[in-house]
Amino acid sequence: MTSQINTDVFEFDRFSSFNRLRRAGAYVLRFINNTRIKNKTNRKTGPLTVDELNASMQHLARLSQMKSFPVEYDKMINNLPVKHTRGINKLNVFLDTDKMIRVGGRISNATSFSYDKKHPILLCSKHRFTQLLFQSEHIRLLHAPPSLLLATIKDCWWPLGGTNLAKRVVRTCVTCIRMKAKTFAPIMDPNDLSALTPAHFLIGRPLTAPPCKDLTAETGRLPRYEMLEKMRQHFWQRWSKQYISELQTRTKWQTHGQDIVHNSLVLVKEDNLPPLRWRLGRVVTLFTGHDGVSRVADVKTASGVIRRAFTKLCPLLMPAESEAAPAPSTSPQPH
Template sequence: MPTEVPSELPVGDPEVRKAQTFQTKTSEQVDLVDRLNKFSCWSRAVKAVARLIRRARKVKSCDLSSVSERQSAEQLIIKDMQSQTYGEEIKLLSKGHQLPKQNKLYHLDVFLDAEGVLKVGGRLSRSSFPNTFKHPTVIPQGHHVTSLIIAHHHERVKHQGKGFTINEIRSNGYWICGLSRAVATYIRHCVTCRRLRRPVESQKMSDLPVERTEPTPPFTYCGMDCFGPFWTKQGRKEEKRWRQVQYLTEQFWSRWKKEYLHSITARQCWHGTKRNLQVGDVVMDAEDTLPRSKWRLGTVTEVIQGKDGLVRRAKILFGEKELNHKGERTIRTSLERPVQKLVLLLEAV
């Protein structure tokens, strides 16, 4: 008869080896401002956070967010951004300590307001201006939210330039560290500003070709004869005249080498090396006969490099303004254009 095997092992059996298993659970914490990287508009980001706050408070209204809700959302975004960037400074100030002299915010005399927002102390506390003007909110440099704020106020001043944008930002209660450089960087990459004011592209002037630096017989590269026409016949008179022509030719090339060739050695313009145009760049074709607002947009499809590796010409694919019944551009034109006739609007990724 077969013996029955117990389905369960007795507790404390010396033949049984004990083993322990540990289960670890990892969770990635994403801050609020990190989620705002998907937004390219400051007002839309604020409205989205305002709706999240409304849902967190279990308000079921589907109406548009109010001004107070958007202000609360903006304050929440800035507090979260400040806690990421200025965490140590906020800890010191919350304990009543002063910032060390080597800290970047020391000269601003920063403080925490009643809501826990880091603001500039400054010297305007006795003025009659609003608190947002007297004590602007400190915004770190290089943050995505900072770029959204700069873009928002730059559009409000209708792309009028660096000075107008800086004044608009500060008058609305923001103190961005390194504001001048941050605004200049943003405007330099603003597509609308490039369409309005960016100059045409340039590239370092190339070396002279061989045909412009070596003596060659007439009519080799051009159709102008500097020494004739001369008719020659057999005889002493004609031979003497031919020798005179040879002498004048030798004198011409000698003076051309000594007096002219060195005058074109130096580059008169386009001295520095610039960024090469790349396939996929979006450009605007500068046409002298049309106003700037009528210049065509195109995409670089091919670049033509010189012997030095620099691009001075490129093939551009232009799309005509006429659309078919499906809203598609059916007529496309490909032209080869020098970089001096192109305005770069958007670099290829």
């Protein structure tokens, strides 16, 4: 005999917050318990208690297990042999007294750890319950990095694929993006004639600025100014022969990285303000150069439309190509 378990009794996808999910489950459990009590004075009312919230979290976790591991859970609940799938076969899983799948391990005999630490609850990272749990813990830990987030969650839970989920939660956190904002770096035009040369470090201006005779062949005693000029010319000859040829190789901007698209949400970098105070804006117009690469955009902010280079724009959550609004005809690169 096998039992059929209905795992669709609670719609996890309706919630965007773990706290709301847990409180909604607690109210549902309270309603069920109150309907079974005939004496109205004994029914629970008022704010939710800690015990009710913990019971809700345990029940929701059990429902997520039923949805994520239906075959394994059904066989374990009926004491049938289980052929574990990939990812679970390395874990010594079992059902506890609350009919929840827990992970056994080599620290089960340790006395310095709690029961939840020794036997964490098994979760699937693809389920909505696990995703909301990671988001909640990330905020509770003051936007912790992926390693700390995963280590903290493993004190009570064992999420399969938790490493990738922790990285995705941190990567898609708007607050973390704003604190660690990175500007765009479009590929540069190799025909730029205003390159930085050693002359800017030696005399503070381009070599073509001051006309001077060739002093490299002079062997006699020279005044101090001409001696310095001879040293500069000698350095320029060596540098032009040995280094100029190396400019053919790109040391950065080797590939065309992530490009900004129309209707993208961005942060406008301000040099005199901290990242959390940078203005939010949405890209309304792109300007394309002669090489087909966009490097300047018009951004609509709360105070109006401003024009900024990509190096001053930090992308937030980039829309997918299929979701991005059709961009208007791009304008030529402004001068």
